[in-house]
Amino acid sequence: MTPRVSVLLPVRDAAATLAASLRSISRQRLRDLECIVVDDGSRGESLAIARRHARGDPRFRAIAQPALGLVTALLRGLAECRAPLVARHDADDAMHRDRLALQVAALEAAPELAGVGCHVRLFPRNALGPGMRAYERWLAGVRTAADVRREAFVECPLAHPTLVLRRDVLCAHAYRDLGWPEDYDLVLRLLAAGCELGTVPRRLVAWRHGPHRLSQRSAVYAPDRFTACKAHHLARGLLARAARYWLWGYGGTGRALAKALRAHGRHPDAIVELHPRRIGQRIQGARVIAPKDLGAPGALPLVVSVAGADARGLIRAELDQRGFREGADYVCAA
Numbered sequence: 572m573t574p575r576v577s578v579l580l581p582v583r584d585a586a587a588t589l590a591a592s593l594r595s596i597s598r599q600r601l602r603d604l605e606c607i608v609v610d611d612g613s614r615g616e617s618l619a620i621a622r623r624h625a626r627g628d629p630r631f632r633a634i635a636q637p638a639l640g641l642v643t644a645l646l647r648g649l650a651e652c653r654a655p656l657v658a659r660h661d662a663d664d665a666m667h668r669d670r671l672a673l674q675v676a677a678l679e680a681a682p683e684l685a686g687v688g689c690h691v692r693l694f695p696r697n698a699l700g701p702g703m704r705a706y707e708r709w710l711a712g713v714r715t716a717a718d719v720r721r722e723a724f725v726e727c728p729l730a731h732p733t734l735v736l737r738r739d740v741l742c743a744h745a746y747r748d749l750g751w752p753e754d755y756d757l758v759l760r761l762l763a764a765g766c767e768l769g770t771v772p773r774r775l776v777a778w779r780h781g782p783h784r785l786s787q788r789s790a791v792y793a794p795d796r797f798t799a800c801k802a803h804h805l806a807r808g809l810l811a812r813a814a815r816y817w818l819w820g821y822g823g824t825g826r827a828l829a830k831a832l833r834a835h836g837r838h839p840d841a842i843v844e845l846h847p848r849r850i851g852q853r854i855q856g857a858r859v860i861a862p863k864d865l866g867a868p869g870a871l872p873l874v875v876s877v878a879g880a881d882a883r884g885l886i887r888a889e890l891d892q893r894g895f896r897e898g899a900d901y902v903c904a905a
Contacts, residue, residue, distance in 0.1 A: 577652035612638025688729030802831035
């Protein structure tokens, strides 16, 4: 019989954490599942651990492939998934026993959603710096599909190992390897295609953070690659019809994003700044103006590239009062 949900779990050299991760899937309150474990050329005992678990729980299947990379492993596993819903999971994380039941129920109750994520608790806590703790809090503030869409260019608004997606949608927008984070690229492509992504606002995944995670070791997940991914999608989205745009903010985030957008032939017509000494100057040929001198909504697209959530909130309030529509006239892209 076809299971209700397929868990897609790629593995590379995760012998220290895999057994516990698999047990958290076996203990799910929703029993009608399958788990596809794709071992991507592990050098240790990961494949043996997965096969041993599968012998004890026939809902699990272990597939071996050479070390071809994460995206290839994801695509291989997706081809094996039989359920109408596909849940991502990582080999060093753990699921709350209610995770799949709650996320499957959310999707069954909301057919307009292409997928849902959930909130996370990062661990081990003593390894978390202020940046990761702030990111965890920010993720917890994403509670609705509208939040996901509004925050999509600030950071990835849904942690990848929390996603449950409809299989037909995921197959239509399959993972790809373009040298930047495949999960963020997927989320931005789904939103650009008109798909709505929601979340179950509960902490249902224990998300491991540490120096051994792929996101900490691979250049694909470096900050500049996230910026390149944002610029790629902005150039094909909000900025698709205009070579010029307004840029609010020219700190570190604004400079990096402007540089990435120049590679797509997009150049700021004006840069909005608050510092009075900068107003009236030119940066990279663009006028520096005060917020009051910003043109009418819709004249040019506006990118707000300001790092602080509180500052973004104030800017959003001002822009909304002036008739700018978020998502249509402007986006926040920290």
